[in-house]
Amino acid sequence: NAGVTQTPKFQVLKTGQSMTLQCAQDMNHNSMYWYRQDPGMGLRLIYYSASEGTTDKGEVPNGYNVSRLNKREFSLRLESAAPSQTSVYFCASNFDRDTIQPQHFGDGTRLSIL
């Protein structure tokens, strides 16, 4: 079972470059999430999509955009990367955001911005 798949696993960018992080899940989940994880900060929610066709801001949305391409895929875009966006990015999904459900995480994308 693939679960939640993120690509790429590693990426190095220069300041000002743009990039899209991809996430796909094969569990027929309705809700998908993007988090960033910085040392000592835990996981912080960037954006989420409660269902196909909807997206909402989380705790730290500035500098990011998202697209829920279809039920399976949820992408995160950095339009003009900044060193402060160096982080590990995790995508997660669960069946239904309006009920209590565990979130299933991908393996993460390690992003460095020089």
Added chain:
Amino acid sequence: QQPVQSPQAVILREGEDAVINCSSSKALYSVHWYRQKHGEAPVFLMILLKGGEQKGHEKISASFNEKKQQSSLYLTASQLSYSGTYFCGTEILESGSARQLTFGSGTQLTVLP
């Protein structure tokens, strides 16, 4: 509002017990516990609901104290495989707010042979 986890780090010998706490300044609806090993994705352990009972997973259990807005994770007879960083994610009770998890900064658990 980020929940506060304590302790920040703990070192155990195999077979010893540990308790990790997660506290919130706001009324909680649910608490989710995850474990993350270095370089890997967080893995779900259990969910505690407001008004719910203590839950268990292998030799790991947790409780939810509504009066204190605190959840505690209990690891008994720890094994080497329990090493990792434990995160709590809290969902608050607030009318009009969107449901989302806010994670604590984590407790790093190291189990030594």
